[in-house]
Amino acid sequence: MPIGKLEPFDLNSQKWPAYVRRVKQYIVLNEIKNELRVPLLITIVGQDTYSLMCDLCSPAHPESKTFDELVNLVAQHLEPQRSEIAERHVFRLRRQRVGETLTDYLQNLKHLATTCNFEANLEENLRDQFVSGLANEAMRSRIFAEKDIKYKEAVELALALEAAERHAEVSGALSVGVQEASGATSSGAEEGLHQARTRRGGSGRGGSGRGAQAGAGSAACWRCGKAHPPDRCRYANYNCDVCNKRGHLKVMCKQVRYGNQPFGRQNFVCEPEEISDDEDIFNIELMAKGTKPFFIKVHIDGYPVECEIDTGSRISAISESFYKQHFIHKPITSQNILLRSYAGSPIESLGSIAVNVTLGKVTKKNLALHVIKNGSRPLLGREWIRALSIKQISFFHEIHEDSIVTRLAAEFPEVFTDKLGTCKKTIKLELRDREPVYFRARPVPLALRARVRAELERLEAEGTIYRVEHAEFGTPIVPVVKENGDIRICGDYKVTINPKLKREYYPLPRIEELFSTLSGGEEFSKIDLTHAYAQTILTEDSQPYTAINTHLGTFVYRRTP
Known part of the structure; x- marks a missing residue:
């Protein structure tokens, strides 16, 4: 055998x-x-x-x-013959992404290095790119302080710093929970990354002096739950996913904490990227009469499965018994993921399996389906919702597809796409004189660097900008924070090419002329283009004028900025 x-x-x-x-x-x-x-x-x-x-x-x-x-x-x-220069260029551009662990980042670097032909200089190149691409500025500076550090030593030091940072966050959250939980058991305090809190109010301004002072000294931030003053919280400008109000995260929302929701059972996973590096599964009983959970039927490896919709959960999961009944032939891959219930008790995850999922005409392969020991009904989370392109969810009726929208999407697939559209006409920038104007990159606040990096990577990935090593023109950027917390990259062109541009003066029509044109019409339509300016291509000779200088290097716009 x-x-x-x-x-x-x-x-x-x-x-x-x-x-x-x-x-x-x-x-x-x-x-x-x-x-x-x-x-x-x-x-x-x-x-x-x-x-x-x-x-x-x-x-x-x-x-x-x-x-x-x-x-x-x-x-x-x-695997046809690859260009060594191109492969090394891709290797040099690799940076640690937001939320990416050091081990995953290092694994990706090693994978890219296999085609770079570094030979004897492999470890030296890995060390240099590993350190320069770190997302944590403090960690990079700490490694820079070491003299003649080797590749393995740099990796070990970075991993130790990452572990120490996580331990400090967990210890801080644990200490706050212990101080605030009146009458909580010691076992609950040891378990919980969740902090036990009392409701604010009740005693008024004239409350008991000692108790009020003690509580104020150890109070957690009411915006995110961590141990710091609310006026210094990084999430002050974030919008809550539940009540849509600015200033706090959904885990601290009163509607979630105090149960102002219709009766029913909802499973959802707290946002780990917003609060800590751990993931927590919550199982909440909402104390009101009314609606039942929402379900959708998908085909998993050809087998129809009715899953509960849960937009609060990042993962999709099934119970161990459901796995043994339908997917026992698939091997389970262990995952380094920590799951906890709302009460803080751990939930045992056996790992995940890779499955092919079909919803309507959309089929996605190798999606992760987590297997939970003693779990409940199948759960469909945000990862699958995004992958299966579920755009419309009705919370009063069953989830359904709009037949008109579906028919139009099938007839005009190039319009109903997540990718940027492209206008057929290009734009040419005419300057009065071509004398280069160059300004160095302005410093970016440390609190915004991660989001600015993520936005630049998104623009580069979709082809709006591309990186260059040298540019005669250089415009500093101004990062603008949107209402939802995202970043808009704006070039300060008023100090560079705006004074040099030859403008085309076009008279705007008066309101009387517009009404005269629209008179007699019965049906009117409106078009709302996503990133409308970015859908117009610049001519090749105009692109160098739009170069922007950032703390990550110089980029040039391929599309209109």
């Missing part, structure tokens, strides 16, 4: 060399003869890869080739 098992090769994974190494180990482990290596490879790779081999070997057949010839044919097809 053979030892081990090899699954068919997935052409979409593009990891042929790693698969071949596993095949060779399987051959060695089972002492397979040389004349049987080709039949073994053809048998285990699967139908799709075998069809590819037949196409690559045509007019001959794969059976007529040697093992090494088949391996090389598939490798050359899946």
Whole structure:
């Protein structure tokens, strides 16, 4: 009986060399003869890869080739020769993303370095890019202070600093919870990342002196729940997802804390990226009569499953019994995730499985479905809601699709897309003189740096801007905070190219002329374009004028800023 098992090769994974190494180990482990290596490879790779081999070997057949010839044919097809300069350029641009752990960031760097041909200088290049791409300024400065630090030492120091920072946050939250919980048990205090709080008010300004003073000294921020004064909270300009009021997060909202919701059972996960690095599953009983939970039917690996809609949960989950009943054939991958109930008791997660999910005409592959021990009904969270493009949810009736919108989306798919549209006409910037004007980047507040970085990465990913190493023109940026807390990147062009622009003067029509044009009309439509200015392309000779200087480097607008 053979030892081990090899699954068919997935052409979409593009990891042929790693698969071949596993095949060779399987051959060695089972002492397979040389004349049987080709039949073994053809048998285990699967139908799709075998069809590819037949196409690559045509007019001959794969059976007529040697093992090494088949391996090389598939490798050359899946991984053509790459440009070393381009691969190193991509490697140098890699930065730690918001919310990305150091281990994930380092793993991605190592993956990018495999095609850079660093050879003997691999660890030196990994060290330099790892440190320069850190999102935490204080951590980077701490590593810079070390003299002649090696790659492994830099990684160990960064991981230690990250662990210390997390421990400090958890310890701070725990101490606040213990101080404020009157009569709480010691076991509850040890468990809880959630703090026990009493309602504000009741005693008025003339409350008892000692009790009021003691409570004020250890009070948590009413905006986010952490231990700091409310006037210094970073979430002061954030909008609550529940009441839509500015100034606090949904976990501190009165409607969530005091149960001003219709009766029913709601499962949701607290935003870990907003408060801490841990994730908490809440199971809330809302004390009012009325509505039941909302459900939607999706097909998971072809099997119809009725899931409860939960926009407060990031993950989608099923119970262990449901997994054993329908998905026992799928292996569970362990996840480094911490789940806690509303009371603070831990919820055991067995890991997650990768499934294919279909809703209507939308199919997504390899979505993560978490398996919870002693869990309840299947839960559909925000990750799946975004992936399945669920745009409309009715909280009074069942979730349904608008037939008119669906028909229009099918007829004009290029209009109903999340990507930026493109106007057919390009814009050319005419300057009175082409004498370069250059201003250095202005300092960005530390509290906004992460969000500015995220916005620049989004603009670069969608093709609105692109990075350059040198620019004759340079405009400083002004980050503007939107009402929802997002960042808008604005170039201060009034100090650079605005005075030099040749303007086209166009007379605006009067209101009488507009009414005269619209007279006799019966139906009127309105168009609201997303990022309307960004849908117009600049000519290539106009793009260098729009260069902006940031703390991350120089970028040039491909589209109208």
